[in-house]
Amino acid sequence: MSSTDRPDYLLCLQIAGVGEFSQDNRTAILQPGDLTLFDTTRPTTVISSTDYRNLCMKFPQHLISLPPDQVSQLTATRTGAREGFAPAAGALLMTLNQLMDTISGRSRILAAQGALDLITTMFQSQLDISSPPHPAQPLLEQVQSHIDNQLSDPELGPGTIAAAHYISLRQLHSVFHAEGLTVASWIRNRRLQRCRRDLSDPALQAVSAASIGMRWGFKTASHFGSTFRETFGQTPAEFRHEATSVSPETDGCTD
Template identity: 80%
Template sequence: MKSEDSASRSSAQNQNQSPQAAVRSIEDWGVLLSRSLMSFEVELERPGAFQGYLRNRKVAGIEFIEMSTGKHLAHRGAESISSTDRPDYLLCLQIAGVGEFSQDNRTAVLQPGDLTLFDTTRPTTVVSSTDYRNLCMKFPQRLINLPPEQLGQLTATRTGARDGFAPAAGTLLITMNQLMDTSSGRSKILAAQGALDIITTMFQRQLDISTPSYPQATSPALLEQIRSYIDENLSDPGLGPRTIAAAHYISLRQLHGIFQAQGLTVASWVRHQRLQRCRRDLSDPALHAVSAASIGLRWGFKTASHFGMSFRKTFGLTPAEFRQEALSGSWGV
């Protein structure tokens, strides 16, 4: 975009303000999408005036993006996707107008209240109506503890405004968008995690993987017992598949089978739960005097370096960087 716009953007970021812009040309809209969302080629069906507005706020690696536009087409081709781009999902809530989202040879036509999902690593086409308003939640794929190949079944499929968890998910997106301006860093982090949990539950219901087929002599109740046991023993560095299996009088093979039925591994589940506890504690002002390394060791990581690498790989920040931004409430872009 023009140098004046670049300067104003830099100033806004330095002041930890939310990136937002209103544009009046389709060319500037394309630049704004690439800067704040991802790379798209955009075009108007008919030459003429265009108006678009976009606002993007981030908390704990999760972005909430609201936009309103005139009628146009946006296409993200394979040539626009880099292998170095962070793999994200976008959950989109239609607020007004009609949106058409195409990906993986499917097209979801959204009316107000409807939801759809798409994958930023896949080619995508979006067609917006004249009075289009949309709210998206953008989050790293690694934050959803569900198999990507299964979530891929949901891209560009319509979830109706009254279907299952859709009303709760839609309300959460709207509420989170409002909270971005009024809540502290820690409150926003906890609320964003809660929103992600609800959305994960919605995906599980849609994929029908909350009640998988378990091996003989196992049951959903056993899985819940195992998960509870893991939660109660996360601080034990020795917690692993063998100790978990022995505690429940099942074979190691049977334990792995139970988690594989959900598309997970035992080790990844334990690590995910430990990181969630660490993230919670790092954002707690009452624990500011406890070192980040001590928090990692408290939740079962064997070394501070292993904790630091795992945390950064998952959340994109070191534990110290995460804590500083969480406690200051200065989540920027």
């Protein structure tokens, strides 16, 4: 495997044979039922047996709401078939592989979102990043909840958020930085998630894509369109038409 420009993660389930995967100076040797993770922007080496088969799910890194520097600790590490959430994640990959070609539209988007929620939970458990809690975690959660409630306000930004919580801008940025995040990127990604959800909703087909973007706080249709395309590789209209572009891709892989 070689590196690519788009920052995706690749979660792989070993189906048959033995695979040896190396990335970031680590090597994972997988048996059937085992899982491992890759960052597609970095080189990966695969050595496999002749009967090797695996199933991979690819998804944009920004859809995992965990600090990237911590998730990077999981690349090319083996998660045993019976370890933690691995049985559930393995069953999920198999189910998605069987069903994704038979469902479409909002159902496909919801299935993808559910899959990402489970994967995020598995990563959290493996990293043990929720315990003990960071001293600033309650404030971060409070601020993030405030952001979700104010996404439709086009004036939402670090200044208004800091004022609403009676903290300095420096403290606000520090709380996010401690988790490997930035305030601006968090607001942008939450808005894009809401827009993506609404664009995939058949009940909102009569609402223009531009109106959806502005409903969730983008100041202009052009800003919404360019941000959406930069993030997802499609215009809002193209995404709405396909309603599948940011769903995880599942592929049976053989080497």
